[in-house]
Amino acid sequence: MRDFEYRAPQTLEEAVGLLAGNGREALPLAGGTDLIPQMDEGRKRPRLLIDLKKIPELTRLTFDERRGLRIGAAVPCSQVSEFPPVRERYPMLASACSLIGSVQIQNRASMGGNLCNAAPSADLAPPLICLRAEAVIVGPNGRRP
Numbered sequence: 490m491r492d493f494e495y496r497a498p499q500t501l502e503e504a505v506g507l508l509a510g511n512g513r514e515a516l517p518l519a520g521g522t523d524l525i526p527q528m529d530e531g532r533k534r535p536r537l538l539i540d541l542k543k544i545p546e547l548t549r550l551t552f553d554e555r556r557g558l559r560i561g562a563a564v565p566c567s568q569v570s571e572f573p574p575v576r577e578r579y580p581m582l583a584s585a586c587s588l589i590g591s592v593q594i595q596n597r598a599s600m601g602g603n604l605c606n607a608a609p610s611a612d613l614a615p616p617l618i619c620l621r622a623e624a625v626i627v628g629p630n631g632r633r634p
Contacts, residue, residue, distance in 0.1 A: 490528050497540040501547065501627055504539055509629040511537050519547070519563040519599035522590070523606045547601070552578075562601025566613075567592070569600060581616040588612060 498504040508515050514536040516522060527533040543549050547563040552574035560569060569575055570586035589595055589603065591614050603613045604624070626633050 490531070491530075491534050493535050494537045495540065496537060497543045498541055504541060504544060505627060505629055507537065507539050507552045515539055517541050519602045520565060520597040521602075522594050522598045522610065523602060526544055541601075560600050562605075563599050565596055566600065566603070567595040570595070579616075579620060582613075584618060585612050585616045 516535040516542045518538050541563045547561040549561045550564045551559045558583055566586040566589050571582045576583045589598055603611050
């Protein structure tokens with residue numbers, strides 16, 4: 490693994506700025522269950538690693554009757570599978586989150602990482618599609634649903 494700089498922004502805007510300002514040299518880190526082994530094997534070689542876990546918006550898991558379930562990209566799968574509203578209202582999502590790897594992986598793997606890694610084995614895409622989930626994408630040009 491090559492040397493890299495580590496940053497832990499406190500806001501989404503700061504993270505977007507770091508990613509946009511460093512192009513392909515920067516990678517976001519949430520759980521790291523796929524990224525860290527890829528770095529160790531030399532398949533990913535970022536100059537800058539941007540830790541998303543200090544950004545409240547990305548680590549938040551909430552439910553209310555009007556807006557439904559909201560899951561931040563850096564929320565660990567184990568937290569989703571154990572969240573009472575998920576277990577009660579979205580059992581297929583709770584089940585999918587509880588089937589990802591070992592307990593150790595479930596405690597680290599993030600919802601966003603599972604989707605954004607684009608692995609054919611991504612376990613969370615099918616239940617999220619069935620549940621008509623929507624993603625909010627944030628970038629230098631703003632947000633889009």
